Amino acid sequence: MPNKFFIQQTSAGDPIEVNDLTVYPIARSYRINVPKVHGGILWNKPLAVMVEDSLGNRQVIPVVDRTRLLQIAIFSAGFIFTMLTWFVFRVLGRQVK
Numbered sequence: 001m002p003n004k005f006f007i008q009q010t011s012a013g014d015p016i017e018v019n020d021l022t023v024y025p026i027a028r029s030y031r032i033n034v035p036k037v038h039g040g041i042l043w044n045k046p047l048a049v050m051v052e053d054s055l056g057n058r059q060v061i062p063v064v065d066r067t068r069l070l071q072i073a074i075f076s077a078g079f080i081f082t083m084l085t086w087f088v089f090r091v092l093g094r095q096v097k
Helices: 064-094
Strands: 006-012 017-020 021-033 040-052 058-062
Touching: none
Parallel strands: none
Antiparallel strands: 006 021, 017 021, 021 040, 040 058
8 A cells, every 4th residue: 555645534532431321532634644654644633522422422622723814814824924025125116216
């Protein structure tokens, strides 16, 4: 079986017993394998928590990855600031001469 360059996998962790509830953490992992190199990149992302009670009722509670949202906001702000700075010096700087 040939090695795949990009692998996405969703898996549940070991169950955790809390009183009469069983909690299953669910995560998604992304793996990038670099050919001819022993190694690669691995990124794990929390997806949800599945809670099961003693009667067998299940509820899936999504996990909001606030760190990822904050990283996207910081990157976006940096990109917008860079574009505005470029615009001011490139476009408006010509009018000053």
